[in-house]
Structures are given as C-alpha cells and as structure tokens.
Amino acid sequence: MIDSIKLSISSDIENMAEYMGVIRLTTSAISNKIGLNIDDIDDIKVSIGEACTNIIKHGIVGKKGDIDINYSLYPDRLTISVKDKGNGFDIKDIKEPNIEELNESGLGIFIIKSLMDQVDIISTEDGTEIKMTKIKNY
Amino acid sequence: MGLEVLKNFDENNNYWLVKPVGDVDVYTSTEFKKILLDLIDEKVVDIYIDGEMLEYIDSTGLGVLISILKQLKEHDKKIIISDIKPSIKRLFELTSLNKVIVIKE
Numbered sequence: 446m447i448d449s450i451k452l453s454i455s456s457d458i459e460n461m462a463e464y465m466g467v468i469r470l471t472t473s474a475i476s477n478k479i480g481l482n483i484d485d486i487d488d489i490k491v492s493i494g495e496a497c498t499n500i501i502k503h504g505i506v507g508k509k510g511d512i513d514i515n516y517s518l519y520p521d522r523l524t525i526s527v528k529d530k531g532n533g534f535d536i537k538d539i540k541e542p543n544i545e546e547l548n549e550s551g552l553g554i555f556i557i558k559s560l561m562d563q564v565d566i567i568s569t570e571d572g573t574e575i576k577m578t579k580i581k582n583y
Numbered sequence: 584m585g586l587e588v589l590k591n592f593d594e595n596n597n598y599w600l601v602k603p604v605g606d607v608d609v610y611t612s613t614e615f616k617k618i619l620l621d622l623i624d625e626k627v628v629d630i631y632i633d634g635e636m637l638e639y640i641d642s643t644g645l646g647v648l649i650s651i652l653k654q655l656k657e658h659d660k661k662i663i664i665s666d667i668k669p670s671i672k673r674l675f676e677l678t679s680l681n682k683v684i685v686i687k688e
Contacts, residue, residue: 462610487670494641498609544679547653549646559677
C-alpha cells in the first residue's frame with residue numbers, strides 16, 4: 446500500500462443524504478489519482494454511492510449517524526471500506542433482484558457486487574463494513 | 584449536484600415529457616418521486632424521460648422508476664427513457680431494468 450485516506454462524516458440523519466455529492470466527488474478524485482480510467486471511476490462512484498445509501502437507509506440508529514470511509518491506495522488497485530455503527534443485518538438476506546417482480550429495493554448490494562472486482566461484507570450487531578476493491582489491470 | 588426537473592405535457596405524443604437535470608440519488612429521489620406521482624395524478628399517460636442531462640442515478644432513483652412503472656402498468660402505460668449516458672445505461676442493463684423500461688438511443 447502506498448497511501449491511505451480517511452473520510453469521516455458525522456451528521457443528523459436527515460442531513461446525511463446531502464453529503465452524497467461530496468462523497469462521490471471525493472471518491473472520483475481519489476480514483477483518478479491512481480490512474481483508473483473513466484469507466485472504472487464511474488463504477489466506483491456508483492458503488493460508493495450505493496454503500497453509503499445503504500447506510501442512510503438501514504445503518505443509522507437514532508438521530509445522528511456516522512459514515513466512515515477508508516481508502517487504501519495501491520499502485521494497481523483501490524480498496525474502499527465503508528463502515529456504519531448500525532445494528533447490522535443478516536448477509537444471507539441479500540437476494541438477487543428479480544426485476545419482473547418490480548421490487549423497489551434490494552438493488553444496492555447487487556449493483557456493488559456487479560461493478561467491483563472484490564466485495565466483502567461483514568455485518569455484526571455493532572455495525573456493518575462493506576469492503577470493495579477495484580483492480581487496475583492496464 | 585442536486586436536481587432540477589423540467590416537465591410538460593406533450594400533446595402531439597400524448598405523454599409527459601420529463602427532463603431531470605442533475606443527480607437522482609438518495610438525497611433527491613423523494614422529490615423526484617413526488618413530481619412523477621403528481622404528473623400521473625393529473626393525467627395517466629406514458630412518461631418520456633429525456634435523460635440527456637441526467638448526470639447520475641442510484642438504486643433509490645431506479646426504485647422510484649420501478650414504483651412509478653408499477654402504477655403505470657395498471658393502466659397499460661409505460662416509461663420511456665432516452666439519451667442516457669453509457670454508465671447509466673449499464674446500470675439499467677445490470678439490474679435488467681432495460682427489460683421493463685423502454686430505452687431509446
């Protein structure tokens with residue numbers, strides 16, 4: 446690993462969503478720094494957006510919430526860890542969406558898993574961590 | 584950042600023409616949903632989304648489209664979306680939303 450960057454957001458639950466733009470822009474700047482191409486940066490931007498949206502929708506207990514993002518920059522890959530302090534969820538409950546049924550939810554994790562090269566989700570009663578990696582293979 | 588939604592009724596084609604400018608994400612999707620719901624409350628016809636200025640859409644935004652589509656389908660109406668960026672088109676394909684929403688180049 447060459448460098449790491451931490452981004453920590455602490456806010457009232459109703460204001461948290463306002464920071465999504467900031468998170469996406471920061472993530473795209475960091476991805477750009479290690480030389481990932483536009484397509485990969487778009488994938489990462491969508492994935493970080495989904496991970497944080499997941500926290501805003503499910504991972505905040507009470508009025509105030511935290512999102513902790515940790516970027517690990519390697520010459521050939523970017524690993525992003527996104528953590529909340531919510532109640533966690535059962536990973537087994539994540540299903541592949543069936544669009545014909547027109548379900549409005551359950552797309553987020555599926556999108557992350559499709560767009561990133563490696564995804565690990567660790568969820569306990571103290572919170573959830575989504576760790577995702579994009580490999581630069583060029 | 585943020586979202587502005589231009590909308591008007593196209594009498595020639597008998598559909599709502601909707602042009603989202605900006606991001607449809609967890610911050611703006613509630614407002615986006617309300618705008619679309621108000622339109623179909625006024626008149627249940629097809630919704631044509633001009634996606635030229637749509638910068639970003641996430642799963643909550645896709646969720647809004649699914650929810651509106653569900654209501655439109657009851658009246659045999661549909662959602663058409665055009666001129667979307669390649670990254671957004673990919674998201675539609677990934678989630679198979681392209682099977683239920685008409686995508687025009």
